[in-house]
Amino acid sequence: MxxxxxxxxxxxxxxxxxxxxxxxxxxxxxxxxxxxxxxxxxxxxxxxxxxxxxxxxxxxxxxxxxxxxxxxxxxxxxxxxxxxxxxxxxxxxxxxxxxxxxxxxxxxxxxxLLDIAGQELPTPKLNFTVAAKMLSDTFRDALKDASLVSESVRLKAEDETLYVSARSDKGEIESKFTIEAGSLLEIDVKEQAEASYGIDFLEKIVSKAYRVSDIMTLKFATNMPLEMTFDIAGGGTLKYLLAPRME
Amino acid sequence: MxxxxxxxxxxxxxxxxxxxxxxxxxxxxxxxxxxxxxxxxxxxxxxxxxxxxxxxxxxxxxxxxxxxxxxxxxxxxxxxxxxxxxxxxxxxxxxxxxxxxxxxxxxxxxxxLLDIAGQELPTPKLNFTVAAKMLSDTFRDALKDASLVSESVRLKAEDETLYVSARSDKGEIESKFTIEAGSLLEIDVKEQAEASYGIDFLEKIVSKAYRVSDIMTLKFATNMPLEMTFDIAGGGTLKYLLAPRME
Amino acid sequence: MxxxxxxxxxxxxxxxxxxxxxxxxxxxxxxxxxxxxxxxxxxxxxxxxxxxxxxxxxxxxxxxxxxxxxxxxxxxxxxxxxxxxxxxxxxxxxxxxxxxxxxxxxxxxxxxLLDIAGQELPTPKLNFTVAAKMLSDTFRDALKDASLVSESVRLKAEDETLYVSARSDKGEIESKFTIEAGSLLEIDVKEQAEASYGIDFLEKIVSKAYRVSDIMTLKFATNMPLEMTFDIAGGGTLKYLLAPRME
Missing domain, CATH: 3.70.10.10 (Proliferating Cell Nuclear Antigen)
Incomplete structure (x- = not known):
């Protein structure tokens, strides 16, 4: 048993x-x-x-x-x-x-117990060009800000700075995150990158997963999926992969 | 006046x-x-x-x-x-x-003031075979647990243990209360007893009455009504009698 | 700029x-x-x-x-x-x-930016006969009390006492405020006054404006508008004028 x-x-x-x-x-x-x-x-x-x-x-x-x-x-x-x-x-x-x-x-x-048809999901191979570590709560706030004007959010990284922005005819919103200002813990930009993701999914994920871990790691590359990793105390991980939106 | x-x-x-x-x-x-x-x-x-x-x-x-x-x-x-x-x-x-x-x-x-037709309600004479004293909150929790799977709850007492259980095709739930584990304050089982009651009424009653008194006394017998007594500080009482459900 | x-x-x-x-x-x-x-x-x-x-x-x-x-x-x-x-x-x-x-x-x-047609609003000249200073929260509570029975509230001032009352066939409610009881901070009654105002508007205003200022000044006169002033720390003011209801 x-x-x-x-x-x-x-x-x-x-x-x-x-x-x-x-x-x-x-x-x-x-x-x-x-x-x-x-x-x-x-x-x-x-x-x-x-x-x-x-x-x-x-x-x-x-x-x-x-x-x-x-x-x-x-x-x-x-x-x-x-x-x-x-x-x-x-x-x-x-x-x-x-x-x-x-x-x-x-x-x-x-x-x-349920008998759920077991689809084997392979691990996708992805080359991310940006990795950033930040408080889960900070990212969650940026998503809420963005959702004031749009249903999708644009992540952009250049010069060791992460931008989270959104725009529509209702207005424009941009949040800026750096290590200097204390809003990022780590950032590694191998190559400048920009990609958009649906806010609805991101908010659902982050609003729950931030309770598992205060700190999250974001990885992405231009028009590629976004990987979000939440570390579980003791050595476990909770990881999400989210497809980009073409705009 | x-x-x-x-x-x-x-x-x-x-x-x-x-x-x-x-x-x-x-x-x-x-x-x-x-x-x-x-x-x-x-x-x-x-x-x-x-x-x-x-x-x-x-x-x-x-x-x-x-x-x-x-x-x-x-x-x-x-x-x-x-x-x-x-x-x-x-x-x-x-x-x-x-x-x-x-x-x-x-x-x-x-x-x-309202003029309400005054029906005189006699005090029913009932022989309870089980009496248990517990925190009102503990009983309230057991009811909430039970309501996950069913609309009625079964109380059972034997061997100085009180069981609160419920079952349906959604699943089964059982909580076990004893003096040893600290979840009962007192129990007196004159004769083993088992009876079912509607959760809806129980939850309504206990979710309000627990604020009058932290401690409640439950009395019941096989297929008989359930008496719940909440003591009011200073010598008053708030007492409920609830008919059993036949199952 | x-x-x-x-x-x-x-x-x-x-x-x-x-x-x-x-x-x-x-x-x-x-x-x-x-x-x-x-x-x-x-x-x-x-x-x-x-x-x-x-x-x-x-x-x-x-x-x-x-x-x-x-x-x-x-x-x-x-x-x-x-x-x-x-x-x-x-x-x-x-x-x-x-x-x-x-x-x-x-x-x-x-x-x-919006292009809003700019109507010039003159400052009305009003002779108030009553002025009372009280905690915004106290007045807000009196409005909530009154709303239990009616949609309008009657303010009355006489003998250095402010009364806030309401009545309908549902019942009657009256709150009494004085400096002695600690429910008024100041009161100045030049002439006894009585007037009614819509609770809906009053509640909307006070439930928000009390956060700007803990203390408010009420001014009114018989069947005249009610002026409510909330002082903003540092020298600003937020002032409302509300028309009376004829009853």
């Missing part, structure tokens, strides 16, 4: 919520090495990649590769009910997933 | 809100001994019983039995407007109820 | 929100002496008068009278996005208004 235990039910809640911005139901894959999930949104615009090594768990017992198909919203409803000091246990066996919240009261939630 | 004064307008707000989960309009009965209200919900599933002895009031002047028929929502709207340091005065006379909020400003709200 | 700088973007947000209770779009008039705005609501019931002397600004560079026509809601959306330590810069030039939020990141928002 597969069983793994996590000390903080709340952190899992944020992870599940951030996955749920992309897909409604998905297969976690548990192997002796760790837990992964890779999923593509139904419109094939965004991909999410979760990696949680076995060492991240308090207890982790998985003997053979196991698929754990779940409705993310069902899991999320349970995790929303967790108290701040609740320990979280997942058990898989007999076609069912049991989620146990262990606090003063022990609460068991049991769901039938 | 009937007049009684209460030091904390907020506590009355919670009492009125908890009564309003059962009925829209009701007769308070003021006698020299104290204030009572007994009411049955229109569907005759739940009964509420409020008892506030005269000693609970800062000032209490009632010479003869007086019925005070009110629309609870009207009273509640006034009490919602109270500040934290407002003293509360009720005056009944000339067919009108005057509610006075005394803080820095003195605010008077006057309503015509 | 016109350019002025304000140290606290949030305070401007409250000013814009309070103007927006009266009009959707309006002309600010910048002169070397300061910034003013006078506007009448479309129903001609309420007038607002903003006066911000040049000395209120951190930097103020206006050479000739300039009209700055804006959609208040557009400006407000930008100011809502300001952080607590953001400095605010307005620049007018080339038919455009640029709002710059300067914090860690520098964010520029650019809008086309």
């Amino acid at each position: 597969v069983r793994f235990t996590f000390p903080d039910a709340r952190e899992w809640r944020y992870i599940i919520e951030s996955l749920a911005t992309i897909v409604d139901e998905a297969n976690f894959v548990a192997t002796p090495e760790g837990l992964t999930l890779r999923a593509l949104d139904p419109g094939r615009i965004a991909m999410v990649d979760l990696y949680m090594p076995a060492g991240l768990f308090e207890e982790y017992s998985v003997e053979a590769e196991t698929k754990i198909g779940v409705v993310l919203d069902d899991v999320n409803k349970v995790l929303k009910r967790a108290k701040s000091d609740d320990k979280l246990v997942f058990e898989v066996g007999g076609g069912r997933l049991t989620i146990i919240l262990q606090g003063r009261a022990e609460r068991r939630f049991r769901f039938p | 009937v007049r009684f004064t209460f030091p904390d307008a907020r506590e009355w707000r919670y009492i009125i809100e908890s009564l309003a989960t059962i009925v829209d309009e009701a007769n308070f009965v003021a006698t020299p001994e104290g204030l009572t209200l007994r009411a049955l919900d229109p569907g005759r599933i739940a009964m509420v019983d409020l008892y506030m002895p005269a000693g609970l009031f800062e000032e209490y002047s009632v010479e003869a039995e007086t019925k005070i028929g009110v629309v609870l929502d009207d009273v509640n709207k006034v009490l919602k407007r109270a500040k934290s340091d407002d003293k509360l005065v009720f005056e009944v006379g000339g067919g009108r109820l005057t509610i006075i909020l005394q803080g820095r400003a003195e605010r008077r709200f006057r309503f015509p | 016109v350019r002025f700088t304000f140290p606290d973007a949030r305070e401007w947000r409250y000013i814009i929100e309070s103007l927006a209770t009266i009009v959707d779009e309006a002309n600010f008039v910048a002169t070397p002496e300061g910034l003013t705005l006078r506007a009448l609501d479309p129903g001609r019931i309420a007038m607002v008068d903003l006066y911000m002397p040049a000395g209120l600004f951190e930097e103020y560079s206006v050479e000739a009278e300039t009209k700055i026509g804006v959609v208040l809601d557009d400006v407000n959306k930008v100011l809502k996005r300001a952080k607590s330590d953001d400095k605010l810069v307005f620049e007018v030039g080339g038919g455009r208004l640029t709002i710059i939020l300067q914090g860690r990141a520098e964010r520029r928002f650019r809008f086309p």
Whole structure:
């Protein structure tokens, strides 16, 4: 039987919520090495990649590769009910997933496992020319600013500066980020780059994923996808890939 | 003239809100001994019983039995407007109820009294085989958990343990409460018992009444009504009786 | 080019929100002496008068009278996005208004200026017989109380006491304010006065303007308009005039 235990039910809640911005139901894959999930949104615009090594768990017992198909919203409803000091246990066996919240009261939630058709998603090879590290919250703010006037946002990097801008007949908005002003933590511009992305998807992703990690890494190149990586304390990662918009 | 004064307008707000989960309009009965209200919900599933002895009031002047028929929502709207340091005065006379909020400003709200047909509700005699005392909040949480999968909840007590469970084709949920784990304060099981109740009513009642009292006492027996008692500081009680659901 | 700088973007947000209770779009008039705005609501019931002397600004560079026509809601959306330590810069030039939020990141928002037909509004001459100074919050509470039963509120002053009351077939409400009870800061009653005003407008105005100033001055006379003045720290004023309701 597969069983793994996590000390903080709340952190899992944020992870599940951030996955749920992309897909409604998905297969976690548990192997002796760790837990992964890779999923593509139904419109094939965004991909999410979760990696949680076995060492991240308090207890982790998985003997053979196991698929754990779940409705993310069902899991999320349970995790929303967790108290701040609740320990979280997942058990898989007999076609069912049991989620146990262990606090003063022990609460068991049991769901039938889903059989989700398993599409193997290859890892895309991409050459990014820009990498920038910043507070997730700073990027989230820039997206909200941009959404005042447009549904897409333009990322541009040159001279160690990142610009996030948007324009429409309603007006123009531009935010400027540099290491000097304290709004960037790191930036590496191999080659000047510019690309546009849909704000709707970006906002959904960042507004959830920033709770997993205060700091995010953005990578992009001219008219190429945007990769956003959120590090999970202890060595895991939550990574998103978002297709560019042609304008 | 009937007049009684209460030091904390907020506590009355919670009492009125908890009564309003059962009925829209009701007769308070003021006698020299104290204030009572007994009411049955229109569907005759739940009964509420409020008892506030005269000693609970800062000032209490009632010479003869007086019925005070009110629309609870009207009273509640006034009490919602109270500040934290407002003293509360009720005056009944000339067919009108005057509610006075005394803080820095003195605010008077006057309503015509209602003439509500007075059905005398007898006190039901019930033999409960289980009594459990717990934090109101703990029980409220168990109800919310259960409502994830079902509209009814099953209470079961055996071996000094209380189980709150629910099941449907969406999944199963079970919470376990014991004195050892710290989730029960007291339990007395004369005879093993099991009964189901509608979550909707329970949640409405507990989500309001827990503000009157942090601690509640549950009493039930197999397929019998559930009695929930919330003690009001100073010697009053707010008691609910809820009919079981047959399943 | 016109350019002025304000140290606290949030305070401007409250000013814009309070103007927006009266009009959707309006002309600010910048002169070397300061910034003013006078506007009448479309129903001609309420007038607002903003006066911000040049000395209120951190930097103020206006050479000739300039009209700055804006959609208040557009400006407000930008100011809502300001952080607590953001400095605010307005620049007018080339038919455009640029709002710059300067914090860690520098964010520029650019809008086309509006050409709003400029009606000159004269200052009405009014002889008020009552003047009362009170906490804006206290008056706001009295309006909320009154709105429980009616859509209009009656102000009455006599014997150094201010009464705010309302009545309908739903009930009656009266709040009483005096210096002794601590609910008035000052009152000057030259002649007893009574007048009614629409709660809807009053609530809209006070619920926004109280954020500009904790203290307000009310002036009125029998069946005459109500003047409400909110002082802006540093010497500015935000003043409203509201027509009475005949009852």
